Amino acid sequence: MPYIRAAPEPLSRTGHASPPVLAPAPTAAIPVAEPAPVADPVPTAAPLPAVEPPAPARLPNGDPMLATRVRPPHPPAAAFLRRDRLLGRLDEAALRPVTLVNGPAGAGKTLLVADWLARGRLPGPAGWLTLEPSDNQPGTFWAYVREALQTGVAGLPAEVGAPARAEHVEPSLLLRLAAWINARPRPLVLVLDECEHLDNLRLAEQLHDLVRHTAGRLRLVLVGRSEPLLPLHRYRAAGELAEIRAGELALNRAETAAVLERHGLRVGPAAVGAVHHALSGWTAGVRLLALAAQDADDPEAYLGRIDAGPTALSDFLLAEVLRTQPAPTQDLLLRCSILGRVHPDLADALTGRRDGRRILDRLHQDNAFTDALPDGWYRLHPMFAGILRLHLRAAAPERVDELRVRAAHWLAGHGQYRAALDHAAEAGAWALAARLLVDEYALGELLAGRDATRLCALFARMPPTEHSPAAELVRAAVHLTRAEAASALKILEHVEPLLPAERTPLQLAAVLVRTGAARLLGSAPLADRAARRAEELEHRVPAELLERHPELLTLMAADLGSTLLWHGRLDEACRALERAARAPLSPTTARLRHDALCRLALIDHLRGRPGRAERRVREADEEADRSSLPPDSRTEVRDLVLAATALERDEPAEARAALHRMTGGGRTPDHDPVVTLGSGVVRAGLHLAQGRPDSALRQLDETRRHGLADRTSDWSRERLAVTACAAHLAAGRPGAALAALDDVPLRAPDSLVVAARARLAAGRDERGTLAGLRALRDDPAVGSATRTRALLLLAQAQAEHDGPDSARLLTEALAAAEPERLCRPFRESAPWVRRRLRGLPRVAAAHGWLPADLRPPTRDPVPERCADAGPVPTAGAPVEPLTGREREILLCAARLLSTQEIADELYVSPNTVKTHLKSVNRKLRTANRRDAVRTATRLRLLDAP
Numbered sequence: 001m002p003y004i005r006a007a008p009e010p011l012s013r014t015g016h017a018s019p020p021v022l023a024p025a026p027t028a029a030i031p032v033a034e035p036a037p038v039a040d041p042v043p044t045a046a047p048l049p050a051v052e053p054p055a056p057a058r059l060p061n062g063d064p065m066l067a068t069r070v071r072p073p074h075p076p077a078a079a080f081l082r083r084d085r086l087l088g089r090l091d092e093a094a095l096r097p098v099t100l101v102n103g104p105a106g107a108g109k110t111l112l113v114a115d116w117l118a119r120g121r122l123p124g125p126a127g128w129l130t131l132e133p134s135d136n137q138p139g140t141f142w143a144y145v146r147e148a149l150q151t152g153v154a155g156l157p158a159e160v161g162a163p164a165r166a167e168h169v170e171p172s173l174l175l176r177l178a179a180w181i182n183a184r185p186r187p188l189v190l191v192l193d194e195c196e197h198l199d200n201l202r203l204a205e206q207l208h209d210l211v212r213h214t215a216g217r218l219r220l221v222l223v224g225r226s227e228p229l230l231p232l233h234r235y236r237a238a239g240e241l242a243e244i245r246a247g248e249l250a251l252n253r254a255e256t257a258a259v260l261e262r263h264g265l266r267v268g269p270a271a272v273g274a275v276h277h278a279l280s281g282w283t284a285g286v287r288l289l290a291l292a293a294q295d296a297d298d299p300e301a302y303l304g305r306i307d308a309g310p311t312a313l314s315d316f317l318l319a320e321v322l323r324t325q326p327a328p329t330q331d332l333l334l335r336c337s338i339l340g341r342v343h344p345d346l347a348d349a350l351t352g353r354r355d356g357r358r359i360l361d362r363l364h365q366d367n368a369f370t371d372a373l374p375d376g377w378y379r380l381h382p383m384f385a386g387i388l389r390l391h392l393r394a395a396a397p398e399r400v401d402e403l404r405v406r407a408a409h410w411l412a413g414h415g416q417y418r419a420a421l422d423h424a425a426e427a428g429a430w431a432l433a434a435r436l437l438v439d440e441y442a443l444g445e446l447l448a449g450r451d452a453t454r455l456c457a458l459f460a461r462m463p464p465t466e467h468s469p470a471a472e473l474v475r476a477a478v479h480l481t482r483a484e485a486a487s488a489l490k491i492l493e494h495v496e497p498l499l500p501a502e503r504t505p506l507q508l509a510a511v512l513v514r515t516g517a518a519r520l521l522g523s524a525p526l527a528d529r530a531a532r533r534a535e536e537l538e539h540r541v542p543a544e545l546l547e548r549h550p551e552l553l554t555l556m557a558a559d560l561g562s563t564l565l566w567h568g569r570l571d572e573a574c575r576a577l578e579r580a581a582r583a584p585l586s587p588t589t590a591r592l593r594h595d596a597l598c599r600l601a602l603i604d605h606l607r608g609r610p611g612r613a614e615r616r617v618r619e620a621d622e623e624a625d626r627s628s629l630p631p632d633s634r635t636e637v638r639d640l641v642l643a644a645t646a647l648e649r650d651e652p653a654e655a656r657a658a659l660h661r662m663t664g665g666g667r668t669p670d671h672d673p674v675v676t677l678g679s680g681v682v683r684a685g686l687h688l689a690q691g692r693p694d695s696a697l698r699q700l701d702e703t704r705r706h707g708l709a710d711r712t713s714d715w716s717r718e719r720l721a722v723t724a725c726a727a728h729l730a731a732g733r734p735g736a737a738l739a740a741l742d743d744v745p746l747r748a749p750d751s752l753v754v755a756a757r758a759r760l761a762a763g764r765d766e767r768g769t770l771a772g773l774r775a776l777r778d779d780p781a782v783g784s785a786t787r788t789r790a791l792l793l794l795a796q797a798q799a800e801h802d803g804p805d806s807a808r809l810l811t812e813a814l815a816a817a818e819p820e821r822l823c824r825p826f827r828e829s830a831p832w833v834r835r836r837l838r839g840l841p842r843v844a845a846a847h848g849w850l851p852a853d854l855r856p857p858t859r860d861p862v863p864e865r866c867a868d869a870g871p872v873p874t875a876g877a878p879v880e881p882l883t884g885r886e887r888e889i890l891l892c893a894a895r896l897l898s899t900q901e902i903a904d905e906l907y908v909s910p911n912t913v914k915t916h917l918k919s920v921n922r923k924l925r926t927a928n929r930r931d932a933v934r935t936a937t938r939l940r941l942l943d944a945p
Contacts, residue, residue, distance in 0.1 A: 068341050068373040069130040070148040072114035072191070079262050079287070079367035081255060082115060083108075086244065090116045090221075093242030094123050094189065097211055098235050099221045100228075103246040105383040106284025109223045110193050111371070112249070117191070123219060124186035127152035130193045132340070136200050139163035139450060139628065142173065143587065145190070153188060156180065161626035164590035166450050168630035174206055176626075176907040178213035187217050194382070195224035204229035216240075250281025259283070260303075263290035263366070271303040278306040284383070287367050292320035321368065329359050333369060334395070336380060337388035338403050338423075343377050349410040350403055401427035412436050421458075430462045434470035439505045441541060443512055444551035446477050450587040456481050469495055473509045480513065483671035485520035488513055504540045511537065512552065515559035522673040522711045527563035530556070531576075551588035554580050558592045562599060566674050568715025568747065570603050577603075590627035591634075594620050598637040602644075602678065608750055608783025610645040611820040614919065617641050621912045622885075631911075636662045640678045642915075647682065648785055649922075650823035650851060652689045659683060676707040677716050681723050689824070693731040700724050714745050722751045725758050730828075734761035749782050753789045760797060770797055788817040788825045796832055807843070810836055814847050819880060821849045821922050830854060849925045880923055882941060889916045890936050893929045 075082075090113070093099040101109050110130075117126055129148035135141050143163050150156045160176045163169045181188050198204065208230050211220055222228055235241035251259065256276040260267060279285040289306065296302035322330055328351070335350040336342045347356030360378045363370045370378045380388075393400060404427035411420035417440040424433035437443055437455075446455040459474050472495040479488040492513055499506045511534050518526035534556050546553065561576030580596035583589045601616035617638055624634055643658035662679060680703025687696035700720050708716060721744040728737035737758040746755055753776060756769045776782050776790040795809035810833075817825060826833045834854055837844040844855040882890070885906075892902040899917075903910045917929055924939075926932045936942050 066144070066147060067151075067375055068377045068379070069132075069144070070128060070151040071374040072117050072128045072193075073110060073371035073373050073379065075111050075115050075118070076365050076367050076372070078365050080111065080115075081259050081262060083112060083255065086112055086248065087116050087119065087121065089242075089244055089248065091121050093244065094219050094221070096242045097214075097216050097219060097240045098230070098232075099219070099242045099244070100232065101221065101223045101244045101249075102227060103225070103244075103249040104282070105225055106282060106381070107246060107249040108283035109249060113191055113193070113221060113223055117189075122189050124184070124188050125153040126189035126191060128191045128193070131195055131197045133197050136197055136203065137166045138169040138200070138203050138206060139166045141198070141200075141203055142169045142177075142206070142628075143450065146177075149188070149190065159626065161628055162587055163628040164450055164587045165628070165630055165633055166453060168628065168633070169206065170625055170628040170630070170909065171206075171209075172625045172903065172907045172909055173628045174210055175213065175904060178210055178218075179907060181214045181217050184217065187219050189219045189221060191221040191223065193223045195222045195228050196226045197224075198228055201229055249283070251276070251283055251286060252281065256281065256286055259286045260290050260293075263287070263294060265290055265293055265299050265303070267300045267303060271300045274304050274306050284381070288321045291366060291368050292324055295324045328353065328355055329363070332356060332359050333380070333384075333388055334392045335403055337385045337392055338400065339380070339407060340382075340385070341373060341377050341379050343414075346407065346410050346414075350406055401429070405429050405432065408432060408436070412439075417442065425458055425461070430466040431468040431471055434459070434462070434466075434468060434474040438470040438473060438509045441505055441508065441545045441549045441552050443474065443477055443509045444549060444555045445588055446474070447481060447512075447516065448551050448555055448588055448592055452481070469499055469506055470509070473506065473513060476513045477509075477516075480516040480520070483520055485517040489517050492517070504537055508534070508537050508541065508552070512556060515556045515563075519559040519562045520671055520673075522563060522566040522713060522716075524563060524567045524569075524713070527560050531560050547584075549588070550584045550586055551592065554583035554589045554592045557583075558596050558599075561596065562672060562674060565599060565603065566677075566715065567713045568718065570606065574600065574603055585623070585627070587627070590624070590629055594624045594627075594629060595635040595637065597623070598635050598641060599674070601641045602637055602674070604783075605641055605644050605648075606748065606750070607781075608786035610648045610783075610785055610822065611922075612783075613641050614645050614915070618912070618915050618919070621915060622908065625907075625909050625912060636672075636675045637678070640675060640682060643682045644678070644685075647685045647689060648824045649821050650689065650827050652686055654918075655682065655686050655689070659686070673708060673711045673713075673716070676711075677703065677719060679703075680707055681719055684723050684727065688727060688730055689827070691730075693727040696727040696730075697724060700727070717744050718746060718748065718751055722746070722748075722754045725754050726828075729754075729758060729761060734758055738762055738764070749776055749779070749786045750789070752776060753786055753793065757789075757793055760793060766797070770794065784816050784820055785822050785825065788813050788822055789828075791816060792825055792829050792833075795836075796829065799832070799836060806836070807840055810840070811843055814843065814850075818847060818849060821925070823849070823851055823854075826850060826854055882920065882923060882936075886916050886920050886923075887941065889913055890920060890929075890933060891942055893917070894933045894937070894942060 090099070090101075101113060103109055114128075116122075117128065127145075127148040129144055131141075131144075135144055140163075146156065146160070146162055157180065160180055161173045163173065192198075198207075207220075207228075211218060211230075222230075232241060236243075253272060253276050256279075257272045260272065260275065275286060275289060279289065289303065293299040293302045322333075325333070332347055332351050332355075336347050339346070342356075342360070344357035344360055347360060348354050360370055364372045364378060369381055369384050371381065373379055404423040408420040408424040408427070408429065409432075411417070411423065417436050421433050421436045424430075424436060437446065442449075446452055446459070449455070456478055459478055462471060462475065472491050476488040476491040476495075479485075479491070492510060496510050499510060501507070511530050514526055514530040515534075517523070518530060534553075538553065541552075557576045558580040561573045561580060564570075564573035564576060577596045577600050581593050581600060583593055585593060597616055597620035601613040601620070604610075604613035604616060620638060639658040639662045643655040643662075646652075646654035646658060659679065659682065662675075680699060684696040684699040684703075687693070687699060700723055704720055721740050724740040725737040728734070728740060741755055741758065746752055752772060756773050759765055759769045773790045773794050777787055777794065782790070791809050791813035795806050795813060798804075798806040798809060813825070817823075830853075834856075837854065838856045841856055844850070847855070888906060889902055892905055897905065899910050899913050902913045906913070917932070920932050920936075921927065921929075924932050924935045926935050933942075
């Protein structure tokens with residue numbers, strides 16, 4: 001056997017060398033004995049009939065293997081030594097917020113803490129999580145912590161939320177988690193095993209924040225080979241840290257003798273002393289040495305010679321123990337070393353035999369190599385698995401990929417496609433990896449899931465020579481993630497004719513790619529074709545798979561809705577987007593639901609309902625907070641809607657800030673034509689609000705020529721033309737305004753109002769124009785912004801002819817605009833509005849929400865009644881009731897809390913607080929939070945219900 005040595009551990013967090021990976025430093029080196037040769041380390045296994053394992057526990061995120069990580073291992077019944085002195089130390093340690101169980105590999109840390117949990121000597125319920133290197137991202141880590149708590153403690157409310165992205169978690173989620181822990185009647189224990197895998201500083205800071213916010217209600221037990229990045233010195237100084245280090249974990253002489261005795265070795269004090277001296281109490285080393293000595297002719301003499309030899313102790317122990325194992329056991333261990341966790345039936349699939357259960361159970365009972373996990377699974381000890389993998393690669397490197405492929409097939413057949421996919425990709429079996437993703441109906445996870453970034457990076461390694469149908473579809477999906485719609489369609493045109501009609505996963509994957517390309521290109525024909533094909537295929541997908549992958553149909557609905565929106569088919573777009581917004585909330589659908597809600601808000605704005613649009617955005621924000629969506633992954637449509645509604649209220653600074661957020665903060669551009677068009681139109685509107693109509697026209701031309709050069713629709717032409725018309729009107733060019741509408745279909749109510757304004761300004765078809773405006777005024781489907789503009793134009797027309805209804809129509813316009821404080825329509829007609837309100841001082845005084853420059857000064861700001869305009873509402877009375885959340889935020893504001901402090905107290909983001917405060921100011925007709933608190937206090941809105 002070649003010499004096999006483990007790589008040295010990195011420096012610990014304190015800068016000192018970590019404890020040895022394999023064993024405490026021996027007093028003398030020991031030669032590596034050659035193990036008995038293993039004939040053909042990886043013989044070809046004959047095909048086996050399927051052997052069903054016990055049904056694995058399926059957790060809410062659809063990963064059944066996670067069940068083996070969120071429950072502690074089972075200590076072996078026979079060979080395990082219960083260490084009462086350390087159990088007592090853990091009992092005392094659990095009275096403090098943080099306990100560190102730190103020692104080298106094989107020190108017995110994991111089984112010690114598992115035994116402590118099994119004995120039930122805890123201050124409260126416990127959750128367990130065995131960490132892996134892939135958990136070293138905040139979103140992934142906290143998602144698994146959530147599952148560990150839900151499994152071990154139960155009762156975790158859905159409102160706490162779950163991260164939707166692997167790389168991010170919102171602080172509000174951790175605050176909600178802390179609030180739940182603090183509200184529990186007993187402290188909660190959370191064990192993090194193998195915490196050496198956590199070397200992400202941001203993640204460590206978040207874990208520290210949770211410890212701080214729970215103030216001792218959380219008892220954190222960290223088990224690992226090295227110190228975590230947490231501020232242990234602070235905990236230590238505050239008396240909040242208990243430590244069980246390598247020195248305490250080491251076996252004392254009596255425990256060394258007890259371990260040897262449990263392996264059937266009753267030897268004298270000299271042999272026990274030699275073993276104890278040579279191994280310095282290393283638990284795994286004593287166990288392995290006992291296993292090796294069992295086959296010696298003279299065990300006592302064998303143990304007495306332990307302190308001789310020139311090479312590594314760990315190599316010697318591994319070689320000796322392997323030598324004593326039967327050939328089938330050696331073969332199984334070598335083959336299964338490619339796995340972190342192994343089921344007996346999976347072991348049989350790798351060996352081609354049927355002895356996996358017997359061998360793994362015997363190894364567990366002997367306390368060698370394996371730990372028993374829940375649901376019939378076993379874990380190979382990481383230290384030994386690593387050494388065995390090195391040996392396997394040295395002895396039979398050509399068989400490693402073959403074993404991974406076998407493992408992938410078994411795992412895929414038993415509901416564990418994620419692990420199967422990773423093994424297939426590691427083996428370079430890209431056709432298999434792509435087929436696993438497609439057959440699981442999980443291609444949407446590459447486009448929208450929590451692990452989308454990892455999956456994209458994984459399949460980016462797929463060589464261009466791989467041309468299987470599934471691989472081509474995955475490659476097309478990767479192009480979509482880069483907004484390369486043309487490349488995705490080119491692949492689709494080539495591969496789609498080759499897809500078997502009966503292969504529903506392939507057919508549906510093609511539809512998914514087509515809908516994504518349709519959204520990026522703004523192609524209604526593509527979207528319509530994809531929608532029809534999706535309806536044909538949907539009933540052929542097993543319900544269980546649709547439940548496991550809700551992102552599939554959600555993604556299609558969201559893409560379809562976006563494309564239909566681009567073509568102005570608002571009713572159809574609403575139906576598709578509402579399907580997406582109502583999808584089951586999960587990490588894979590969180591961003592899709594957020595995007596759908598914001599696009600529905602955009603449709604509300606387009607229909608002249610800015611208040612409703614803003615409420616949708618608030619709903620989307622609150623859901624995004626619960627799902628811990630990072631700001632840079634939230635849709636640009638959100639800020640587009642906020643900018644547009646700010647313009648309607650004549651708040652250019654707010655609109656400018658929202659537009660800046662669309663392009664700032666490291667956000668990846670959406671490449672969506674709806675966003676490109678909307679951004680150009682709103683920017684042009686901002687120029688108009690600032691009195692620069694020619695700048696608005698240049699902005700529109702820039703949007704048309706560069707942003708939308710290869711993507712156009714009748715709806716986009718209408719939006720651009722109507723905005724250009726408004727710009728020409730603002731510049732006093734009614735003829736040019738009408739010319740801007742030539743050959744452009746006008747369908748939207750707000751477009752008809754702008755066109756009517758242009759015709760009236762140019763003196764064209766006044767009678768027909770006024771009839772059209774009256775129809776819009778009386779249409780219940782028309783939103784408040786559009787109705788306000790129609791009423792204003794009718795009032796102006798009446799005033800020009802000395803009509804008696806001018807004052808009444810102006811008052812109606814003010815009443816329509818007041819609930820949402822729509823100042824912009826009045827700003828657009830500022831000279832006339834200003835003149836008319838001078839003659840109606842009581843009407844002007846009753847609408848203090850209008851900008852001061854539009855209202856004449858008055859000494860009677862709150863008249864009881866206006867004779868020519870009907871009843872006037874009481875100043876300060878809310879135009880609509882405050883919501884419960886708005887009242888909570890006002891109560892916090894009354895305590896003089898800052899925006900960040902309010903966000904922390906209510907477990908929401910600062911942006912959500914600002915949005916609610918803006919809504920409160922609108923409802924109370926106030927300008928800032930101080931005035932809002934005063935008004936709400938005067939109106940007794942903050943009194944206890």
